[in-house]
Amino acid sequence: MAAHPRSQHAVAERVPRAASDGRTIVLGVLGLLLVVVLVWIVSRPEPDPVAQTAHVEGELPRSVGSWSGQQLANAAIVIQAGRDLGLSERDVRIGVMTAMGESSLRVVDHGDDAGPDSRGLFQQRTGWGAYEVRMDAYGSAVLFYRALDRLDGRDELAPTRVAHAVQINRDPDHYARWWEDAGAVVEAVDAAGVEVVVTPR
Known part of the structure; x- marks a missing residue:
């Protein structure tokens, strides 16, 4: 007569139910918190580091060539300042061309290797004035135009050479490629x- 097979019992390490539930809750909360933080980082708007003194009222074109949105609003502000x-x-037009060549008509809060302290539409360094002015589209345009206005004989120079004399770019012909675009945008x-409304600081 065949013997009955012995029943085999699995041996497992048992974890107390309370400890297991506690770890699950903590991990769940941490996971949820991580998701919330990631969503906030991805969806938060870009901060405006400096309140602008000028804004555009009215409807600008959707685009002019490759320029659109805030770029055109900044161009309108540069035009008004001049x-x-x-x-x-x-x-x-030289002012608009220069801002195109320096920042692509964006108020940028960073410089580059040649000018780590450069800021704003015209990438003006610290010597140009206060950070708040260089980061203000209208204020930075005024700084640029005042320097340009001191340049004697500028009407006899090519536009890119005028911009270079003010900005002291490495390449005096750097701005030439934006002259036609600047004319089209103006x-x-x-x-x-549109109307550009300026509120003094």
């Missing part, structure tokens, strides 16, 4: 009939 100072339309902003 006209407020009584400069020529050529000077105003024309489009004027045609839009």
Whole structure:
């Protein structure tokens, strides 16, 4: 007669139920917290490091060539600053061209290897003025135009050489590629009939 097989009992290390539940809750909370932090980092808006003294009222074109959105608003502010100072339309266009070449018409809060302290639309270094002014689209344009206005004989120079004389870029011809774009943007902003409202600090 065959013997009955012995029943085999699995041997397992037992963890007290209370300790297991506690670890699960802690891990769940940590996981949820991590998800919340990641969502906040991804979705938070870019901070505006300096309150701007000028804003555009009215509807700008959706785009002008490769320029759009806040770039066109910044161009409108640069245009207004030059006209407020009584400069020529050529000077105003040079201002827009220069901001295109320096920052792609963005108020940037960083410099580069050549100028780690450069800031704003015109990538102006500390010697140009206070951080808050260099980071203000209108204020930085005024700084640029005042320096440009001191440049004698600028109407006899090529636009890129005028910008270079003010900015002291490594390449005096650096800005030439944006001269036509600057003209198109000025024309489009004027045609839009927007108003730039400036609030002094």
